[in-house]
Amino acid sequence: MSRGAVWKYGDDVNTDVIFPGRYTYQIMAPEEMARHALEDLDPAFAKGVKPGDVVVAGKNFGCGSSREQAAACLKAAGVQAVVAKSFARIYFRNAINLGLAVLQSEEAAGALDTGDAVDLDLARGEIRSAKGTFRFLPLPASVLGIIEAGGLIEYTKKRLEREQE
Amino acid sequence: MGRTLTEKVLGRKAGKDVRAGEVVSVSPDYVLSHDNSAAIIKEFRKLGVGRVRAPEKIVIVLDHIVPAADEKYAQNHKSIREFVAEQGIPNFFDINAGVCHQVLPEQGFALPGLVIVGSDSHTPSYGALGAFAAGIGRTETACVWATGEIWLRVPETMRIDLGGRFRAGVFAKDLSLKLIGDRGAEMANYKAVEFAGPAAGELDIGSRLTLANMSAEMGAKNGYFAPDEKAFEWLEGRARRPFAAVASDPDASYESVLACDLDTLEPQVACPHTVDNVKPVAAVAGKPVHQVLIGTCTNGRLEDLEAAARILRGRKVHPSVRVLVVPASWQVYREALASGALAALVEAGCVILNSGCGPCLGAHEGLLAAGEVCVSTSNRNFRGRMGHRDSEIYLVSPATAAATAATGKLTDPREFS
Structure with missing residues (x-):
């Protein structure tokens, strides 16, 4: 995967600051969602983020509501992965279902800082940076099929097509 | 096993x-x-x-x-x-x-x-x-x-x-x-x-x-x-x-x-901007408040409205506070009408809203301006959730919310018992 720059945040980054509730029930195009990404946490993010960048955070990333835009807006903003010490469970599922990589690594989340350049290698399970190479927890086999298909909609579509044959 | x-x-x-x-x-x-x-x-x-x-x-x-x-x-x-x-x-x-x-x-x-x-x-x-x-x-x-x-x-x-x-x-x-x-x-x-x-x-x-x-x-x-x-x-x-x-x-x-152990438990409040930033109400009492929300899927049931009505019956909402009451469902709405709880809350000066999520998610019906403080019976106090990113949400029980409505400041409900 390509190289990206780190945007570093703390623990318990919740879905309201990732994608505010005042926009949640408006149906938006991805590029419009991207403009509101992390709006109430870091207003500089949406203006400065570049394709391939990586969000790095502490524990319980994505806690709060089940709103899927909290994953979709980061993907639309070009974020290639979120690296965190841990993820809230609905966020973890939503991200996988939308094809946003969510990587759990206590060490990487602790060591990396805003502006660091990182290379992600999903196949080898590695995050490489000037501060070292970090391993992340491999995703369970049961969800790899969803990611390989490009998200849950594509995965389910193929499954339904097979059933109809 | x-x-x-x-x-x-x-x-x-x-x-x-x-x-x-x-x-x-x-x-x-x-x-x-x-x-x-x-x-x-x-x-x-x-x-x-x-x-x-x-x-x-x-x-x-x-x-x-x-x-x-x-x-x-x-x-x-x-x-x-x-x-x-x-x-x-x-x-x-x-x-x-x-x-x-x-x-x-x-x-x-x-x-x-x-x-x-x-x-x-x-x-x-x-x-x-x-x-x-x-x-x-x-x-x-x-x-x-x-x-x-x-x-x-x-x-x-x-x-x-x-x-x-x-x-x-x-x-x-x-x-x-x-x-x-x-x-x-x-x-x-x-x-x-x-x-x-x-x-x-x-x-x-x-x-x-x-x-x-x-x-x-x-x-x-x-x-x-x-x-x-x-x-x-x-x-x-x-x-x-x-x-x-x-x-x-x-x-x-x-x-x-x-x-x-429930015996030793006191009224609690989750302070801005995370649900785990919790203190006894007594430790934060006196904080001036602009809005009180009583309702939501957490605390908008008949028991909750009655707990609030017990405190506000015969009293008036403090003039510096606006109080929003949202019965969690129309069934609750009807029951609270019949029990007299809603009448007591209306007489006290509360605004009754249609059953629903109301202002909890910050989309309508009472958003907060910059610098405003809301005491709410809901479940989340994340930054910006109920309006401006520089507003504050304190999460409490319906009794604490009602006591706060009466005084205009975050108040331990035991002062009213």
Whole structure:
């Protein structure tokens, strides 16, 4: 995967600051969602983020509501992965279902800082940076099929097509 | 070795004996969605199937922005009504029903032993009646509509043994905040939380719904009480189908067991901007407040409105505060009309809003300006949730909210008992 720059945040980054509730029930195009990404946490993010960048955070990333835009807006903003010490469970599922990589690594989340350049290698399970190479927890086999298909909609579509044959 | 309630419910659905850690594919009894059904419909259309798999298992409740606050919301509601008619979905509740998490228990969908998934993070509420209930996202909901199935990892269970009895002025909300404050907002991430111990059986269904609801703020996948006589009695005349209740075996395996004594508990408040930033109300008392919200899926039930009315009856809301009251459902609304609770709140100067989520999610009906402080009976106080990013939300019980409404400052409700 390509190289990206780190945007570093703390623990318990919740879905309201990732994608505010005042926009949640408006149906938006991805590029419009991207403009509101992390709006109430870091207003500089949406203006400065570049394709391939990586969000790095502490524990319980994505806690709060089940709103899927909290994953979709980061993907639309070009974020290639979120690296965190841990993820809230609905966020973890939503991200996988939308094809946003969510990587759990206590060490990487602790060591990396805003502006660091990182290379992600999903196949080898590695995050490489000037501060070292970090391993992340491999995703369970049961969800790899969803990611390989490009998200849950594509995965389910193929499954339904097979059933109809 | 025995099984937990969660292992039994998911195992029965999967048709095999399952243990925590296994991944199972199950067919949920009900799948809930609300105003976000408009977005789910768009995902569903991408799947290339014309019909939903089982219309009778879909429950749609309009509750987030009801009635529609602008043209976009109106269009969302319209597209949902059209889809409901097109697909023949029998369980549809329009803008005059209430918050989904109150409507599903009241209308007899939330039953012991059932598997319920919902595209809302407070779906674990139904565990109050012994169901397995977990929140999912929109894309996933669209896929459940199409296939009737979902994969779930069977969670490990954390048991919380409750002992003692609430003192006057202390409620289930205070208990939930204390638990989260002591152990952090991810204390039960990915886990099931079982509320047990001698005090659990003493709690009324409203209190159980509050605790199961707040298990979402512990990070839990599901939170539940063992269904007992109290639950069965509450379900009489409500349950819309037969059910087979299950409970954890005495020798079930728990990931951890905590104990909590209700006797020593005081009124609690979650301070900005995280639910685990919890202090005793006494430690923050005197904080000036601009708005009070009494309602939501956490604390908008009849017991909650009556607790508020007991304090505000014969008093006036402090002139520096505006007080918003949202009965959690129309059934609650009618009961609170009949009991006189709403009259007392109106006479005190409270504004009564239509049953629904109200201003809790910051989309309409009372948003906060920069620098404003809101004391709320809801479940989240994240930055910007109810309006401007520089507003503040303090989470409390309905009694603390009502005491605060009377004084204009964050107030310990025991001053009014």
